[in-house]
Amino acid sequence: MLSPYTVLDLTDEKGELASMVLGDLGADVIKVEPPSGSPSRAMGPFLDDAPEMERSLQYFAFNRNKRGISLDLEAEAGRKTLFSLVGKADFIVESARPGEMAGRGLGFEAMRQANSRIVYVAITPFGQDGPHADLPASDLTLAAMGGPMSLQGHPDRPPVRLSLPQAWLHASVEAAVGALTAHALMLRTGQAQFVDVSAQTAMTWTMLQGMVAHAVQGRDFNRGGSIVQLGTINVQLVHECADGHVVVFPIGGALAKMVEWWVRDGIVPEDWMTAEDWPMYHVKLLQQQPVAHTIEEVLDAVGAYVRDKTKNQLLEQGIADGVSIAPVNNMEDLTRFRHLQERGFWLTAPLPNGQVAQVPGIFANLSETPMKVRRWAPRLGEHTGEVLGDLLGMSTSQIAAASGRALG
Amino acid sequence: MPDTLPFEGIKVADFSWVAVGPTTTKYLADHGATVVRVEANSPLDILRVAGPFKDGVPGPDRTQFFADYNTSKYGITLDLKNPAGIEVAHRLIAWADVFTESFTPGTMDDLGIGYGTACSLNPSVIMLSTCLMGQAGPAASFAGFGFHAGAIAGYYEITGWPDLPPDGPWTAYTDTLSPRFLAATIMAALDHRRRTGEGQYIDAAQLEMGLQFLAPQLIDYGLSGRPVTRDGNRSDVMAPHGAFPCQGEDQWCAIVVENDHQWAGLRRALGEPDWAKDERFDNSAGRLAHQDEIESMLSEWTHALPPKAVMEALLSEGVPAGVVQRSSDLQHDPQLAHRGFFRNLDHQEMGTVPYPGHQFRISGYDSGPRSPAPLLGQHTEYVLKELLGMTDEEMVEAVITGAIA
Numbered sequence: 001m002l003s004p005y006t007v008l009d010l011t012d013e014k015g016e017l018a019s020m021v022l023g024d025l026g027a028d029v030i031k032v033e034p035p036s037g038s039p040s041r042a043m044g045p046f047l048d049d050a051p052e053m054e055r056s057l058q059y060f061a062f063n064r065n066k067r068g069i070s071l072d073l074e075a076e077a078g079r080k081t082l083f084s085l086v087g088k089a090d091f092i093v094e095s096a097r098p099g100e101m102a103g104r105g106l107g108f109e110a111m112r113q114a115n116s117r118i119v120y121v122a123i124t125p126f127g128q129d130g131p132h133a134d135l136p137a138s139d140l141t142l143a144a145m146g147g148p149m150s151l152q153g154h155p156d157r158p159p160v161r162l163s164l165p166q167a168w169l170h171a172s173v174e175a176a177v178g179a180l181t182a183h184a185l186m187l188r189t190g191q192a193q194f195v196d197v198s199a200q201t202a203m204t205w206t207m208l209q210g211m212v213a214h215a216v217q218g219r220d221f222n223r224g225g226s227i228v229q230l231g232t233i234n235v236q237l238v239h240e241c242a243d244g245h246v247v248v249f250p251i252g253g254a255l256a257k258m259v260e261w262w263v264r265d266g267i268v269p270e271d272w273m274t275a276e277d278w279p280m281y282h283v284k285l286l287q288q289q290p291v292a293h294t295i296e297e298v299l300d301a302v303g304a305y306v307r308d309k310t311k312n313q314l315l316e317q318g319i320a321d322g323v324s325i326a327p328v329n330n331m332e333d334l335t336r337f338r339h340l341q342e343r344g345f346w347l348t349a350p351l352p353n354g355q356v357a358q359v360p361g362i363f364a365n366l367s368e369t370p371m372k373v374r375r376w377a378p379r380l381g382e383h384t385g386e387v388l389g390d391l392l393g394m395s396t397s398q399i400a401a402a403s404g405r406a407l408g
Numbered sequence: 409m410p411d412t413l414p415f416e417g418i419k420v421a422d423f424s425w426v427a428v429g430p431t432t433t434k435y436l437a438d439h440g441a442t443v444v445r446v447e448a449n450s451p452l453d454i455l456r457v458a459g460p461f462k463d464g465v466p467g468p469d470r471t472q473f474f475a476d477y478n479t480s481k482y483g484i485t486l487d488l489k490n491p492a493g494i495e496v497a498h499r500l501i502a503w504a505d506v507f508t509e510s511f512t513p514g515t516m517d518d519l520g521i522g523y524g525t526a527c528s529l530n531p532s533v534i535m536l537s538t539c540l541m542g543q544a545g546p547a548a549s550f551a552g553f554g555f556h557a558g559a560i561a562g563y564y565e566i567t568g569w570p571d572l573p574p575d576g577p578w579t580a581y582t583d584t585l586s587p588r589f590l591a592a593t594i595m596a597a598l599d600h601r602r603r604t605g606e607g608q609y610i611d612a613a614q615l616e617m618g619l620q621f622l623a624p625q626l627i628d629y630g631l632s633g634r635p636v637t638r639d640g641n642r643s644d645v646m647a648p649h650g651a652f653p654c655q656g657e658d659q660w661c662a663i664v665v666e667n668d669h670q671w672a673g674l675r676r677a678l679g680e681p682d683w684a685k686d687e688r689f690d691n692s693a694g695r696l697a698h699q700d701e702i703e704s705m706l707s708e709w710t711h712a713l714p715p716k717a718v719m720e721a722l723l724s725e726g727v728p729a730g731v732v733q734r735s736s737d738l739q740h741d742p743q744l745a746h747r748g749f750f751r752n753l754d755h756q757e758m759g760t761v762p763y764p765g766h767q768f769r770i771s772g773y774d775s776g777p778r779s780p781a782p783l784l785g786q787h788t789e790y791v792l793k794e795l796l797g798m799t800d801e802e803m804v805e806a807v808i809t810g811a812i813a
Contacts, residue, residue: 001600001608017620021589025596044645045628057631061623127769130746135723136670140641140649141730144662145741149651150734151578153640154569158651159660159732162577163566163639169621171767173588178768180595181439184414185773194771201749201767204738206577206584208427209460209473211764212750214736216472217460221735222658226564226576228555230458237555238564238573245573247559249552286457287466315547324552326559328574331626331635334562334619339547345616351631358630360619363589365542367523367609369600 001369002027005090005183006391008082009066010106013040014199015095015123016062017172022091022179023065024362024371030089030387031066032082034073037380038063047353053380054352060377061359068378069387071403073106081388081402082106086114088391091179095123095168098133112192119182119193123168123175127198137199139165146203151210154225170206171199233285236299238328241306245328246314248302251282254323255298261321262301349376413440414773418598419795421504422446422481423488423497423521425453427554427580428538428614429510430477431587432594436506437480438766438776444500444791445481447784448488449813456784462758468784469757475781479753479763483782484791485812488519492809497521499796502529505601506594508536512551513543523609532607534597538590540582542613554580554614561618568638575638582618589617646692647699648674651732652707654715660732661710661718671695673725678709755780788812 002022007029009019016031016038023029031038040059047055072078086092092111094101101107101122108120122128125137126145143149143161153160175197182193204211210221221229226238228249237247250258256278262268275292277284284291306314311327318325327333335358340346345361362371384403388394394402418441422433430445437443447453455474462470487493498521501507507526509516516522516537526533540557541547550556558564558581568575577584590612597608619626625636641662643649651660665671668691675684683705688694695702710718715731722729731737738744739762747769750762758780766775792798792806806812 001596004603021592025593045624045632045634047631049632057624057627061627121768126743127747130743132743136726136728137730138664138666138728140643140651140664141662141728144651144660144732145730147733147735147738148578149660149662149732150737152567153575154572157569157572158641158653160568160575160638160641160651161662162563163642164622164625164636166621170585170588173585173592173620174767176592177435177588177595178770180592180599181414181435181768181775182770183599184439184595185412185770188412188414188416191772193773195768196771197768198747200743201747201765204744204749204764205767206579206581207735208579208583209455209458209476210578210735211476211738212472212735212762213460214734215739215762216462216758217464219464221460221578223575223578225568225572226574238576240573245564247555247564247576249555283457286459315550319547319550322549322551324550324556326550326552326556328559328564328576329562330565330637331562331629334560334626335630337560339541339545340615340619343542343545343613343616345619349627355631357627359627360623361616363617363620364593364610364612366593366597367611368606369608 001025001366006030006088007091007093008032008085008089009093011093011095011123012038013043013058013062014168015093015172015175016040017169018121018123018175018179019066019093020062020064021173021176026369026371027091029066030085031063031068031378033068033070033380035070041380047351047355060351063377064373065375066378067375067383067387068381069384069403070381073104077401078403079105081392083114084392086111086118089115089118090183091119091121093121093123093175093179098124098128108194116192117186117190119179119186119195121175121179121182121195121197123171123197123199125198126200128196139167142167142199142203146200146206147210148203148206151207151221151223153223155223159223167199167203170202171197174202230282230286232288233295235295239303239306241311241314242308243310244330246306246311247326247328248306249324250298250302253279255279255281257321257323258302258305262305265305267301267304347373352379416440418442418506419504420444420506420508421500422508424508424510424538426455426510427477427583428586428590429508429536431583432536432590433481433508434477434479435587435591436594438778442795443481444795445478445483445782446497446500447483447485449485449784452784462761467757472758472761475755475758475761476764478781479777480779481782482787482791483785484788485785487810487813488521490810490813492806492811494520496792496806496811498525498529501526501533503796504530504533505598506534506536510538513537513539513548527607532601532605534594534601534608534610536590536594536610536612538586538612538614540614542616543611554583557582557614557618561615562622563618566636566638569640570638582614585621586612586614586617589620642699647695648702648706650703652703652710652718654710654718655713656715659715661715662730662732663706663722664728665695666728667692670727673727674722677721677725677727681709751777753777753780756783785812
């Protein structure tokens with residue numbers, strides 16, 4: 001869908017997913033790396049646990065659908081080449097500290113001189129300016145400052161983040177939205193656009209109904225383990241089953257069906273069937289109307305029912321009866337999850353060491369312009385010659401000098 | 409605010425509900441599109457019956473859960489179980505550039521408003537169907553919330569403590585990331601349509617969007633067999649890396665030392681205490697090996713100070729640190745205030761309430777949100793008459809037949 005457009009990706013691990021999303025959507029993404037490689041190439045996990053530039057799975061995962069070039073932007077020739085590419089590009093994405101690109105003469109003002117219709121996207125922890133703009137930040141501190149950590153974790157322990165970094169990924173996909181919004185504005189105004197993405201606010205949005213809770217209801221939500229807080233009602237979502245845990249949200253028609261299961265198995269007395277208008281039970285709870293059986297009794301029945309069954313049994317039985325019971329999948333469960341296999345979600349990718357890997361596929365299916373992986377992550381500088389030849393019409397002899405290598 | 413908005417003139421018929429679909433169309437609405445959010449009087453969108461409610465008083469027009477995702481939209485009610493309601497739906501679909509829905513697969517076809525019908529009414533329509541598991545596959549009929557998809561995608565497994573059952577993310581986690589992918593996809597589809605006249609059907613599984621954020625570790629698992637599980641706040645490459653207790657009730661500050669340089673900064677911030685001079689802590693391998701000890705000593709220092717003082721002392725030495733902020737703290741966060749992140753909007757039922765704004769700013773353009781969320785059915789008459797061009801007689805007919813009930 002975005003095939004007419006060229007994206008220059010000057011990011012590191014903080015923004016590589018942004019340009020990858022644009023690449024998945026069809027854009028020609030050119031990953032511009034310094035001769036030392038993107039810093040994300042130094043981030044694990046590593047293939048064969050070898051911490052080498054071409055073996056970073058972090059880099060491999062977030063740089064598909066990109067062509068890779070290496071430019072020494074400290075050298076005049078490399079900078080000149082970059083500005084020539086900017087003239088041919090539609091988007092620039094970067095994730096340097098605020099002011100850093102401008103300090104190197106590579107900021108928005110310099111880029112718009114080279115291309116008056118460029119959309120320039122900058123991803124930073126807190127935004128380009130303001131009292132916190134220059135503060136150091138990390139995934140964990142962004143989860144704290146953004147707010148979601150205050151909601152997560154067991155009440156008797158410290159608040160927690162998700163155990164894998166998420167902040168830059170949220171900010172990156174948000175940056176892709178910002179890029180396309182600004183592009184739509186550029187089409188109408190003819191003016192270059194600057195997009196300032198804040199990872200902190202991207203984390204704030206992951207709080208969903210928690211974002212403005214205090215201002216609305218007069219109190220914050222607080223962490224409570226695996227409960228969901230609906231109004232004044234706390235619903236324990238995670239229940240132990242025979243081979244792990246499942247998530248059950250006992251509301252609506254699903255609850256009515258579960259009551260049938262419980263009566264059939266003798267977990268609750270038969271009069272439960274008619275004791276309550278079960279599909280409307282949660283609405284009555286939320287509206288603080290009297291109910292025949294408390295939410296605690298309902299949750300006890302859920303727990304008793306799932307205790308001796310496996311995750312898969314519960315999933316399959318639930319699907320057959322229209323009751324959603326979600327397995328708490330671990331990585332092994334996920335790679336074997338039949339639904340994903342049958343949808344053809346996983347793709348097989350060749351790795352730099354000759355092995356092949358099962359990798360997550362594309363995020364959506366399109367009817368007319370199907371998204372696909374046109375290429376896997378590039379080796380450092382893999383397409384320098386091809387890109388400079390294609391976009392700038394350079395000859396082989398010009399290319400070595402232009403990438404800055406000769407001068408760098 | 410300039411006269412020009414990015415998506416001005418784009419028309420969206422939003423039949424989706426709960427979180428993912430409405431949040432996706434919110435981007436288009438706040439950035440200028442005309443978005444008509446179609447709701448049912450029964451059953452209500454579950455977000456209308458879930459809090460936070462204004463002043464803690466329940467009511468379908470009093471919840472910010474619904475309001476946050478539905479800014480800058482028009483709201484109408486339609487009875488899609490009534491053929492007369494479907495007739496109105498057809499007119500809306502014919503009017504729209506973008507048509508969205510988030511029901512269980514097959515529902516729209518059964519109602520007579522699936523993609524085939526949409527194309528016959530509007531050949532270049534862009535239609536988005538999003539649900540937990542996608543339109544096809546053995547578990548396609550699995551309906552539920554982002555809690556379910558979050559568990560299936562592996563997010564419960566990786567949130568909490570290794571010695572306790574999974575806590576999981578507090579929110580319906582796939583609802584937090586899916587709208588980002590979907591908004592980008594719809595915007596790309598609109599650009600493609602502008603250039604080629606070609607519409608599109610988009611089938612997006614929230615599970616599959618969710619798995620994008622775990623990609624490196626999923627790939628690694630397939631190769632090494634080494635799973636990732638929940639580990640509190642710890643990192644496998646950095647220490648200390650955690651939330652530390654501070655003075656006050658349930659107050660915490662997150663602290664991260666990424667490298668030896670920052671460790672030196674932490675020592676300075678603490679005033680070079682003897683315990684921290686231990687040479688076992690001088691490199692990251694040593695800090696990882698002895699992180700229990702470091703955490704315990706560091707906690708003693710943090711415990712005596714308010715969270716902000718801890719944060720400021722560390723930040724001034726270049727160490728990443730951040731107070732664990734609650735929604736009440738966010739209202740006073742100076743950086744969010746600087747960005748104008750929260751926008752006070754005057755809602756007819758709730759009065760003036762802060763709405764969270766956008767996560768990106770575009771220079772010289774104020775993205776809104778531009779107006780508060782609609783009351784249930786607030787704009788039914790306006791939409792039918794002004795947007796769809798219905799006559800008074802047709803309006804009366806829609807009321808009598810129960811189309812808009």
